[in-house]
Amino acid sequence: MFKHPDFRNLYVVDHPLIQHKLSHMRNKETSTKSFRALLNEISLLMGYEITHDLPLTSKEIETPITTIVDAPVLEGRKIAVVPILRAGQGMSDGLLELMPSARVGHVGLYRDEETKKPVEYLVKLPEVEGRTFIVCDPMLATGHSAAYACDVLNKAGVKDEDIRMLVLVGAPEGMKLFGETHPDVKVYVASLDSHLNEKAYIVPGLGDAGDRLFGTK
Numbered sequence: 001m002f003k004h005p006d007f008r009n010l011y012v013v014d015h016p017l018i019q020h021k022l023s024h025m026r027n028k029e030t031s032t033k034s035f036r037a038l039l040n041e042i043s044l045l046m047g048y049e050i051t052h053d054l055p056l057t058s059k060e061i062e063t064p065i066t067t068i069v070d071a072p073v074l075e076g077r078k079i080a081v082v083p084i085l086r087a088g089q090g091m092s093d094g095l096l097e098l099m100p101s102a103r104v105g106h107v108g109l110y111r112d113e114e115t116k117k118p119v120e121y122l123v124k125l126p127e128v129e130g131r132t133f134i135v136c137d138p139m140l141a142t143g144h145s146a147a148y149a150c151d152v153l154n155k156a157g158v159k160d161e162d163i164r165m166l167v168l169v170g171a172p173e174g175m176k177l178f179g180e181t182h183p184d185v186k187v188y189v190a191s192l193d194s195h196l197n198e199k200a201y202i203v204p205g206l207g208d209a210g211d212r213l214f215g216t217k
């Protein structure tokens with residue numbers, strides 16, 4: 001993983017396994033079944049990387065041999081995973097395999113085809129006090145959906161410092177906007193792609209992540 005030189009708080013998770021799987025996801029011949037499995041696998045791998053600095057607490061445990069008074073454990077209840085529906089759910093499943101005790105919030109948004117702005121249809125969050133929030137969405141294109149989801153968390157009382165954004169493919173245009181609106185949210189991407197096309201799709205990208213994940217087009 002490396003810090004991107006052009007954007008404050010952008011990290012590129014460039015592990016070869018992730019890059020290999022992402023290339024398969026980009027391929028338009030990849031089936032819905034494989035696309036879903038690959039997104040799940042990448043989310044596990046990225047999840048491992050982006051949680052490297054989560055705080056540990058300790059508890060006493062008995063091994064078959066002796067007692068460890070301060071065995072390190074994660075406070076799973078202190079973590080909330082928040083998929084931006086629909087496509088974000090393809091990433092949250094993998095994250096929850098890693099952190100089964102994490103709480104789950106949902107932010108449902110779709111991008112209006114004309115305005116390219118997100119339209120909200122669902123917000124349901126766990127108690128925010130003392131939690132680290134991992135917001136996930138495979139695509140950060142114009143950045144409006146990611147920024148909107150973080151606005152929702154801010155309004156619920158979550159500070160930007162307590163949010164991290166897990167993204168598969170980002171665009172520079174969206175990263176610029178997101179960095180201006182939520183400069184203290186760390187964003188982790190598998191790839192920062194070239195640019196947006198006239199329909200605000202990421203180039204080269206992988207198409208519509210939600211449709212490819214759920215087989216809706």
Ligand SMILES: O=P(O)(O)OC[C@H]1O[C@H](OP(=O)(O)OP(=O)(O)O)[C@H](O)[C@@H]1O
Nearest residue numbers: 086087110111140141142143144145210
């Ligand atoms: O950065 P932006 O320009 O806001 O675009 C990115 C958003 O668009 C896609 O969702 P979409 O609106 O297609 O909804 P879906 O997940 O239901 O397919 C994607 O999953 C992001 O949420």
Ligand SMILES: O=c1cc[nH]c(=O)[nH]1
Nearest residue numbers: 141201202207208209
């Ligand atoms: O390239 C893009 C842009 C927005 N949403 C997607 O699913 N893909």
Ligand SMILES: [Mg+2]
Nearest residue numbers: 208209210211
């Ligand atoms: Mg979509």
